[in-house]
Amino acid sequence: MYTGLLHLHSFLRWIILILLLVAIYRHYTGMTKKAGYTAADRKVDLFLMISAHITLLVGLYQWFVGPWGLKLIQAKGFGEVMKNSAERFFAVEHFVGMLVVIALITVGRSKGKPATAGAAEHKKAFGLFIAALLLILLLVPWPFREELGRGWLAN
Numbered sequence: 001m002y003t004g005l006l007h008l009h010s011f012l013r014w015i016i017l018i019l020l021l022v023a024i025y026r027h028y029t030g031m032t033k034k035a036g037y038t039a040a041d042r043k044v045d046l047f048l049m050i051s052a053h054i055t056l057l058v059g060l061y062q063w064f065v066g067p068w069g070l071k072l073i074q075a076k077g078f079g080e081v082m083k084n085s086a087e088r089f090f091a092v093e094h095f096v097g098m099l100v101v102i103a104l105i106t107v108g109r110s111k112g113k114p115a116t117a118g119a120a121e122h123k124k125a126f127g128l129f130i131a132a133l134l135l136i137l138l139l140v141p142w143p144f145r146e147e148l149g150r151g152w153l154a155n
Helices: 002-032 039-065 070-076 078-083 085-110 119-139
Strands: none
Touching (some): 002 119, 039 070, 039 085, 070 078, 070 085, 085 119
C-alpha cells in the first residue's frame, strides 16, 4: 500500500503544478485587466486546493507509516536525523515546507470566495500562489537532486 500511495503522491504533484500554473495565469490576467473573479477562477482554485489537500493526506500517511518520517526520527533520534541532509530533507524540510505550501494555497483560494472579489483579490491570490510554486520547486525531491532525487513519477 505504501508504494501505491507514494506513486499517487508523486502523480498528484503534477496535477498541483498544472493547476497552480493555470491559477497563476488566471490571477495575473485578472489582476492586470482589473477584472472580478469568474466562476472558472473559483473552480481552478477549488480543484487546486482539493488536490493539495488530498496530497497532504497521502503525505501525512507516508510520513507516519513510511521509513523517511516519524519512524526514522524514532529509530535514530531527531539530532541524528538533522545531521544527515537526505534524512533531514524527508523527515523535516519537505514535510514542514509542504505544510506551508498547503496553507498558502488554502489562503490564496479563500481570497476569491467573497462575491465582490476583484483585482485586489487576484493580486493577493497571485502572490500567494507564486510563493507556493517557488516552495514546491525547492522542496520536491526532483530526480536531478543529488542524494534526494526520486523518479519523475516515483521510485
